[in-house]
Amino acid sequence: MNGGTTTIANPAEPNEEPKKFAFDYSYWSHDSFSEQEDGLLVPDGPKYADQARVFEELGKGVLTNAWEGYNSCLFAYGQTGSGKSFSMVGYGVNKGIVPIFCDQLFIGINQKKDEGSKAEYEVSFSMLEIYNEQVRDLLNPSSNKKGGLKVRESPKIGFYAMGLKQTPVQSYAEIQDRMDEGTRNRTVAATQMNATSSRAHTIVGIKFTQKSINDAGQEMAKTAICNLVDLAGSERAESTGATGDRLKEGAAINQSLSSLGNCIAALADKSKGKNVKVPYRDSVLTKLLKNALGGNSKTIMIAALSPADINYEETLSTLRYADRAKQIKNVAVVNEDPTEKLIRELKEENQRLMDALKKGGLGELKDDDEEEKQHMTEEEKEALRKELEEEMQGRLRDTEAEMEEMKKTWEEKLKQAQSSAGNGGEREKKEARKTKPHMYNLNMDNQLSGMIFHLLDQTSYKVGNNKADSPPDIVLNGLSIQKEHAAFCNEDGKVFVEKSSPEAKLLVNGEPVISKVELDHNDRIMFGSNHLYVFQHPDLQKANPNKYHVVTYEMAQEEIAQKNGFDMSDKQNTDDKLLQQDLIDMIPSVEEANAMSEELDKKVKFEIVMLSPRARGLQHGRTEVCVRVRNLECELEYVWDKDKFTRRKYLMQEMYQNFQEGEDWQLPDEKDPFTESPDTQVQIGSAHVYLQSLAYLIETKESALINNYQGQEQGLLDIELVPCDDKGKELSEADDIFVEDPKDLIGRSLNFVIKIPGATGIPNKYKDVHCRYKVFLDTVDNETDKMGGSVSLEFRHRKYFNYKVATSQLVDYLSNGMLSIQVWGVQQSKQSPNAKPMNTKMMVDALKTSGDNAQSSSLEKTAYILQVAALKKQNQRLEEKIGQVKRIVEVAERHNKSRVQTSVLKQVLNAPTVKLSEMAIAKVPLDEENQHTCDHQPSQSSSVCVLM
Template sequence: MSVKVAVRVRPFNTREKDLGAQLCIKMDGQTTIITDPKTGNPRDFSFDYSFWSHDGFTEREDGYLLRADDRYADQQIVYHELGEQVLNNAWEGYNCCLFAYGQTGSGKSYSMVGYGANKGIIPVSSEEIFIRINQNPNPNLMFEVMVSMLEIYNEKVQDLLIPVNQRPQGGLKIRESKVTGVFVENLSKHPVSSYAEIEKLMEKGNTNRSIGSTQMNATSSRAHTIFTIEFKQILINNDTKTGKVSVINLVDLAGSEKAGQTGATGERLKEGCAINKSLVVLGSVIEALAEKSSGKDNKKGIVIPYRDSALTRILQNALGGNSKTVMVCALSPATVNYEETLSTLRYADRAKKIKNHAVVNESPEEKIIRELTKENEELKSLIEEAGGIERLRELREMLEANEKFSTAQSMSWQQQREAIQEDFEPEIDRSGPHITNLNEDHLLSGKVVYNFDNVPLVVGRKTGNPKPDIIIANSSVRPRHCTFNKDENENITLEPIEPSCSEFLYVNGQKVYEKVILKHLDRIIIGTNQIYLFKRPGEDSKYKENDIDYEFAMEEKNEAQQLELEKEIPQLPPQPPTPILTKTASIPHEEPKNDIVTEPETHPENHENSAEPPQEPALALEVPPEPEPISKKRQLHSRLAKLFPLVNEANLIATDLSRHVKFNVKIINLLPDEVEKEEDLEPDYWEKELKVEVQNQDYGLIWLWDVEKFEDRLCMLREMLDEQTDPSPEEDPLWDPPEENILGKGYYSLKPLGLLFDNPFNILIISTSGGDAGLLKMNIVPTDEDGNMLDEGPETPEELIGSLINFRVEIHEAWNIPLSHANNVYCEYHFPGLGIRRTNVFPGYSEHPNFNYKEQFTSVLVDDFLCNYMQTKKLAISVFGTGMAMKVETQKNQNQKPTYESAPAQAPCVENVMENRIQRAVTVGNTSNLRQNEGEVGLQRTATTGSVSSKESSKGSGKNAKGGKDKEKCFIF
């Protein structure tokens, strides 16, 4: 039977409502339709169930969302359709699995666990199990229920039903035996006899998850939780026992954002920290199984990569095996989440193709014990014969795990119940002032509580001396970070322990520089993401407690910090002067006060081709174009406000890890593809993008990372700090193969082509920071059909309309390319109607690549569009190159100066480069095009020497140019 797939769309949340969100999902019977907000194109998907929970409900007094029109699917309907089916299957003795998949905040936990009166599938099914048991009329039929709860975070499996401080460092081991299949070694199983007991255990599991999340740097929404109910029915007939057993796995998966990038392997997985390896592999498993089920399996057979992740190993049975499986895909209704929601629907579409082979698990107990004993005997004899320490160790561990498993298996439910001492933490008194946690996973909020019976309470890391009272393992939290105390009026106060802690201590979004008195429902942020709500029962607040959650507090902080930032940094972009001159000199503007934000400091002075007719003075008084809309500026500020603390945190982690690297925020320009007016070449009018500059402090080299890559790497840095291990280069977030980057764009006037003139010219390559990245010698030569240059052209370009022209694009060479990125340089352009064209790649390192590119185009029709294009637009030529490659022998040697790949040319120091540039610019004969400035990425900091052989380097660089799998030639910070 196939995996059953359900999709469910939730209501808009408050934030989406505030932003005036638009709906992009419709449902019609089993069909779910998603509409692309950009194109208006709908796409249909068909599933076993499409649950509409977006609107059409009323709220009952107890908070239950009740259906008000026929379309609305409330919690009861969803349970009835999915949960009940799971229970029926379990009763028949089938293994069952229910997955919830979807991006963070899409409603997975709402469906699986639920909130308040809106109980989800897990509690309702658990309750129903005992209702059914209690209704059983057969005195010879006995039932045994055991539960376990685990979390998979960063490929580590942890038992959620044991105290956090008893968790094994490396997590629990996943074992596999011929007899039992896959099992988690030492996972505690808890015999339960009522729903209330299950509820208590679930509560305990969530509290442990919540505590666990304060003990790690990363966020908890990237963890998967599996709640397992083992359900046995034993029929006693005279002296014989027969029965059935069913394992019900209820799986709340981590947020699926970015997991759409399924099939990502190798290098991509290195950046997969935020992507979540288990989810990526789950995608691959589903894809492979879907392919297999669709009969596309070729003779060799499709290998299902179960073993590639902890999640898929544990759930192997649920996917394509002995299980009746249901997948609930939670959908956000808002157009802003269109891409993610579409990817969830695609995922769901693939999952429905999986075929499972569920069988009734009848009376396995005695049989399993018998077979396990046999397997253990076999293992023992293998141990005797085994050669090699590694193999011996493996077999011993397997035997030990198997023995523990058979001992547990042979114990009766009653014996196990007696053996396990459920220790529930005593309730903390919340009647007085206290703080309680807010977690991005709503289920984990309110689980961690501290009251102020014993003050002062110091917060810090476990390395703090004296040891703090509240331990938070967040890299942005100092060893002794802040203190909660009581003043003479019984007010609770909070203050940073030293000034540097204020960077990561906020109350209601504002940094805390000195002692503050806390008021009821104040939001306290410690570090980057540990949030607490202060409560003083009985005190009034202008806020309602229900309105405050993790997102609220984060958003509040980001907005407040954004306002602070706007006060500190110059306007982005600066207001253009009025009136604007077309051939204007650079517009002076203030140096940024904040030394982290680096704005483009110069402006292109003159990008005109020499063959261009002089500009009419009339143009000089043109009205300046509208400045960028405020919202874009604010959006940039808002992203900056979010990025700054992360960059600060990355710098703190780098220091803690003794890595000589500094992160800075950079605002770079998105160079335009179409240039029409002079203003189009003013960086002030270009779209801005945020990058993170990564500066190696030993060698002064600089890399620019996308924010997304930075966030992935930060996440890996946090984990490195948590685990305190030396990663291999493949796993090291600060170890990169050389990457291909855009060095800049040059703009070539097509006006001469419109008059059938050639136009040999050295165009300026403008870098993304608005500076220069060298010069490019090129020409477009109008020709006859045989490629011979034409002698004359028309009086006006319009005369060409309707005729066919021939021309040759020549890109000869480039100069002064920033050396640090001058490996495998090539150019690319897009002439309208002729597609994207590329020069050859100039192999190896060269500041002066010679492309020698000539491409003849014949019979190109000049229509109105092309005629107009040639008169008004410039052709953009993009120049790409690959970054510096270095070899590092071992990580231990990282403090030694790395050796470059050999090359004939000296890798120059910055003074030489600038000197050479000036000399060369003079010989180029068009000095007006050369701007001496910060332009190129990392050039002026490339003050290293070394030798680089272009022959040598070109050998490896072919691969590097394509994204670089060549780990040998990587750089380590």
């Protein structure tokens, strides 16, 4: 960023000319800042743009427009995680544009009043979200019937959300309360479980009216509508499920953002004089932003960018998106009309609608729809007439309601809003948090943390769900929350917590609560599967302020992972850090899936497992977090990768939501997110064999262990590696094709055969057993035939590989690489027809009793298994090397050699097979240099003086 210029370079093409984009402002906020004790981020130099500077140069313009009576819109666009919400809302003391705008608006109003202004100032606040193309009023959730609010169109104001609550406010503190309320409703309205599972576009609306008397004694009303929009983040195709089940939320977001892009492109063309139609009607988002994008509004767009090189394509797309948007030219006018004129125009609108209804409604078709009208059948015209009639009746009701609203005085509106909001107590509670014990929520989204809090200053509090016989003091709804879940008691300033039900899941600092526990300041409390809170005791904090530190969601989840046996110690390795972050993300998700399975009685249990690169058939890579899915009824298990589990979890949440709302939630097996098709192929295990023998053109036969992802033996796989000529004829040791140095193969023809005769010991619960493997640069798996469920299988597989010219890469692959062969099959159900019926919870408890619930997912256990296997292999290799050294000594003594060349010794020690070792040892008697004495000493002193 340099002034108004943003430059982006392609990391994959360092010689390519960087691309430059010119904007009004370009801000850098990735680094070059320091954090003060209160958390405020301040610049270390001129490069960093803090929140105050962004508001001064962008938000202040919106504020000025509002005072002058212009409609304004400011929206943030960019990919997920690029910083849109931070710029718009901010976090903690680093307030974003929205809160600063609201604060400065009331500061200006108070200044005007102090200066003696006789004008009346009215501020109304609204907050809505667009979730899955549905509009939801976040300040009046009871109005959000199925399908959300209806989007209507009026000739006067364009598209609007019918019935959206406009709340009069008199101070910035009231706006803060409304924003807190709206954020909480957005969280609950999403899935009633996990706030971050719902992603939506959020629109904060500020209606600012200034009433004054002009020179003619006429009342003038100057109104400005400001829309501050935090768009949901765009995502890469793979993160929205392009390779499998697509997430409903991601599809809706991409659809609306795509429609927004189409509107921006059309408006940019229109600004150049082209006659194009702007597709506002393609999405709810573009309907509501129609006026902001191409109408009576001054609009600012913030394009948030990621500096990461892996996001180059997305960042470039965002820059192009913004470059098109800046070409749009809007014509904004001051919204200044006498109040009576507005009422008269509404009456005229009413009359026009009534006349249209009497005429049948077809007159409402716009000019650009006339051609379509001429080609309609009578049935289509009648259907359209009915549709328009319903729409007009809705408009008629809306305009009548708006007229009644206009006739109310501001004082009446304010009084009505204050009586319905009932938020006076909320502010008192916020003040009480400074002196009294309480707890507040933690959320994966930092902006949602601290939005919910409960005071704990009374003698006792009961915690439970809303189905309890008597309403609990603290209501928590969602997964694994019992009717009577927990209880708090305050005894002489000390706060204790305990379980109220044996079935209740309650953790304090990651440890399960068994008996009554005294709470300390900053203790972390987990209720059920996903209600995470921090306990705060101001008196304890004041007594020892240096003892306590800020608690974050990541810290709390890391603590839970640690207590579950995962190694969460500080890691310097990047792969280990990524692995830990995946664990922090996955542990609560797996807990949530298990809780849903129990409540819906799906008889499925989920567990975290670690898959090493070798277990996935790779030589390189990092260990990945996956999910083991166990069908407890049929004794089947599958392994899902992180992306598949995440996609399925969203569908599980939708199913659970329908269950909670009493709707039809059951799905057929092929659509049920908890089930897997019985014909799904699973990886039984993998076997590995080193390819080094082929680099010396030596035949190898080996029975390799087949180990599953947990390191458990699943059988033996016979593998043969045989060099051959260019016609596919197999060559043996008698053909004498051995090479001393694999590099001698470079440039020559190299041919070999890989044979998999069969396997033994594979559990008979599998059918259609077969092997898959790739060699060198193969992009498609080589596969054996599928065999039945027998303990002894005969694949009789033979694959010929011909390389006309061996490259250095191929030789290096054979010299240092290994062949990984995965064994796959289809599981057969073990469900017994005489089995005692059990629900999911009973089955899970039975697993715990049988000891089959060990933490196979533990990093420590995984590391231990690998370490033991490595030590066994090391020990075996060392014993072989000792034996080879003894053979050298025997041969040297037998031939009265006083010295062995280092090259021979190196070949012996590095030989991958006994045959190669013997061939190297055979060179010892031929060494002429061995006739010399060692270190100039008589050779009789020792038959072997030095091994070099």
